Amino acid sequence: MKKLLTYLKYYKKESILGPLFKLLEAVFELFVPIVMAKIIDIGITHGDRPYIYKMIAVLIGLGLAGLLFSVTAQYFAAKASVGFVKKLRHAVFSHIQSFSFTDLDEAGTSTLITRMTSDMNQVQTGLNLALRLLLRSPLVVFGAMVMAFTINVRAALVFAVAIPVLSVIVFFIMYVCIPLYKKVQIRLDTVLSTTRENLTGVRVLRAFCKEREEIKKFDGENEALTSVQKYTGRISALMNPLTYVVINLAVIWLIYTGAVVVNNGSLTQGEVVALYNYMTQILVELIKFANLIITITKSIACGNRIQAVLDRKPTQTGGAKAADSENGCVRQNGGRQPKVAFEHACLTYKGAREESLSDITFSCEPGETVGIIGGTGSGKSSLVNMIPRFYEASSGRVCVDGIDVNCYNLPDLREKIGMVMQKAILFKGTIRDNLKWRKEDATDEELLCAMQTAQASEILAGKDGGLDYFIEQNGRNLSGGQKQRLTIARALVGRPEILILDDSASALDFATDARLRQALRALPYQATVFIVSQRVSSIRHADKIVVLDDGKMAAIGTHDELLKTCGIYKEIFQSQGGVDA
Numbered sequence: 001m002k003k004l005l006t007y008l009k010y011y012k013k014e015s016i017l018g019p020l021f022k023l024l025e026a027v028f029e030l031f032v033p034i035v036m037a038k039i040i041d042i043g044i045t046h047g048d049r050p051y052i053y054k055m056i057a058v059l060i061g062l063g064l065a066g067l068l069f070s071v072t073a074q075y076f077a078a079k080a081s082v083g084f085v086k087k088l089r090h091a092v093f094s095h096i097q098s099f100s101f102t103d104l105d106e107a108g109t110s111t112l113i114t115r116m117t118s119d120m121n122q123v124q125t126g127l128n129l130a131l132r133l134l135l136r137s138p139l140v141v142f143g144a145m146v147m148a149f150t151i152n153v154r155a156a157l158v159f160a161v162a163i164p165v166l167s168v169i170v171f172f173i174m175y176v177c178i179p180l181y182k183k184v185q186i187r188l189d190t191v192l193s194t195t196r197e198n199l200t201g202v203r204v205l206r207a208f209c210k211e212r213e214e215i216k217k218f219d220g221e222n223e224a225l226t227s228v229q230k231y232t233g234r235i236s237a238l239m240n241p242l243t244y245v246v247i248n249l250a251v252i253w254l255i256y257t258g259a260v261v262v263n264n265g266s267l268t269q270g271e272v273v274a275l276y277n278y279m280t281q282i283l284v285e286l287i288k289f290a291n292l293i294i295t296i297t298k299s300i301a302c303g304n305r306i307q308a309v310l311d312r313k314p315t316q317t318g319g320a321k322a323a324d325s326e327n328g329c330v331r332q333n334g335g336r337q338p339k340v341a342f343e344h345a346c347l348t349y350k351g352a353r354e355e356s357l358s359d360i361t362f363s364c365e366p367g368e369t370v371g372i373i374g375g376t377g378s379g380k381s382s383l384v385n386m387i388p389r390f391y392e393a394s395s396g397r398v399c400v401d402g403i404d405v406n407c408y409n410l411p412d413l414r415e416k417i418g419m420v421m422q423k424a425i426l427f428k429g430t431i432r433d434n435l436k437w438r439k440e441d442a443t444d445e446e447l448l449c450a451m452q453t454a455q456a457s458e459i460l461a462g463k464d465g466g467l468d469y470f471i472e473q474n475g476r477n478l479s480g481g482q483k484q485r486l487t488i489a490r491a492l493v494g495r496p497e498i499l500i501l502d503d504s505a506s507a508l509d510f511a512t513d514a515r516l517r518q519a520l521r522a523l524p525y526q527a528t529v530f531i532v533s534q535r536v537s538s539i540r541h542a543d544k545i546v547v548l549d550d551g552k553m554a555a556i557g558t559h560d561e562l563l564k565t566c567g568i569y570k571e572i573f574q575s576q577g578g579v580d581a
């Protein structure tokens with residue numbers, strides 16, 4: 001959390017002025033009981049109306065000055081806390097952008113969202129309160145005590161007893177409540193992530209009629225949160241009755257002692273009222289301070305969670321490894337190189353016990369089409385994800401143009417590759433915005449050409465605005481097939497040297513899929529194409545087909561060769577009717 005506070009350096013002035021104005025407000029507040037005492041002792045006792053009016057004017061002046069200081073303090077505190085969180089949010093967001101797929105798998109998207117949203121809000125609230133109250137409350141407590149002693153030492157002795165007792169009660173309750181508040185925060189996190197998961201998968205849940213189970217699961221978590229909140233609430237609710245009992249006993253004592261001292265003539269009635277007011281000020285400030293500490297504790301817990309994100313070192317840097325002939329960062333023997341080559345490449349996901357891919361060795365020439373086929377979970381996506389270095393080989397290597405992918409700067413490597421992921425994801429914005437991701441200055445002609453190859457031109461025909469048609473968040477105003485074709489078009493813009501289609505035609509009908517494959521074969525430039533598919537029809541015309549079985553390469557060859565030599569391929573082919581689509 002301490003490290004986070006370095007972001008306050010951009011708001012030094014505000015972080016000093018905020019508390020300072022709050023202190024000024026407190027000083028003015030401390031004079032109010034004295035003025036009241038004067039009104040009673042001089043104005044009322046002697047029936048001196050002008051004096052009373054004058055003192056009322058002073059009271060109003062004190063009030064207005066206090067208000068002005070308070071508003072100014074609020075302004076600076078808000079500016080500092082909002083600005084601080086803005087910088088912090090920017091830093092965390094930028095840091096998350098440097099996370100590799102492995103880091104994202106490990107950190108978990110859902111909790112990252114909670115940290116970027118509710119945790120940030122909590123930190124902002126905590127900082128705002130701390131800037132305003134952290135110095136003010138102790139000053140008021142201390143100042144009120146000093147003022148009480150300057151009025152009358154004997155009568156003020158009640159403060160010397162009451163304040164420690166009040167402090168013990170307040171801080172004991174706080175001591176018990178703080179761990180409970182942390183528990184509340186953890187349970188709240190669970191409720192939030194269940195809500196998020198539920199809302200993102202709401203269509204699937206409805207399709208499977210899982211609403212009841214989900215409500216039951218949610219109720220369980222909600223109940224757990226409520227029960228810990230209730231328990232915490234019950235304990236913290238003791239704060240007011242207990243402190244008021246102490247304060248009222250102190251007031252009785254004060255009035256009794258005051259009465260005795262007033263009788264002696266060494267204390268005036270106004271001074272007794274002033275002492276009473278100081279007692280109330282102290283109580284209010286102690287309660288505010290206790291609440292402040294609770295809020296700060298929650299904020300520190302949230303700040304630490306944010307810090308943990310910043311502390312996570314990205315496992316992959318965007319940079320390249322140093323060029324050295326040993327590690328394959330220098331092209332070995334000049335001449336013509338395969339476009340992509342897997343050399344005994346293995347992949348073990350972080351935390352996984354077994355390899356997901358073992359000893360993958362094959363290569364392909366520029367312009368070739370490579371089909372990847374295999375059962376579910378056989379490692380097809382894992383294999384193509386190693387080309388753009390989404391996941392790095394745990395042993396062996398993957399080369400592009402004869403150079404190990406680990407030796408490339410990530411942007412240089414990824415610029416060569418047009419990737420279409422299994423899940424078609426589009427972003428809020430126009431079709432044009434979405435298509436320009438690989439090439440910002442692409443002309444409309446280039447975009448339309450890519451859409452034509454991706455068999456996506458007909459989407460424009462049915463939509464108002466053509467390329468300016470607005471896509472809603474997650475592309476929810478498009479069908480699954482339309483989204484897939486647009487993601488293929490997006491990958492084609494900028495003429496990538498390598499095009500990877502990871503099961504990205506699954507929502508297309510056979511005829512459209514066939515037209516897409518034909519268009520890809522007729523690309524007016526040389527592109528090496530990887531097609532991952534469960535359908536033999538999608539890959540049967542590929543120059544090479546890699547058959548995967550449980551993370552291992554079962555065979556490689558053309559369709560006809562594999563039908564003769566690879567039992568697994570033949571089985572897949574026959575299970576799909578054994579005919580071309």
Ligand SMILES: Nc1ncnc2c1ncn2[C@@H]1O[C@H](COP(=O)(O)OP(=O)(O)OP(=O)(O)O)[C@@H](O)[C@H]1O
Pocket residue numbers: 105349350352356374375376377378379380381382383422
């Ligand atoms: N991010 C990940 N973290 C850990 N394990 C993973 C991850 N992604 C995939 N795996 C595991 O790696 C293996 C291969 O998965 P992969 O997604 O590559 O298979 P696939 O052949 O593409 O499957 P499908 O056809 O179902 O998409 C599976 O056992 C899977 O559980």
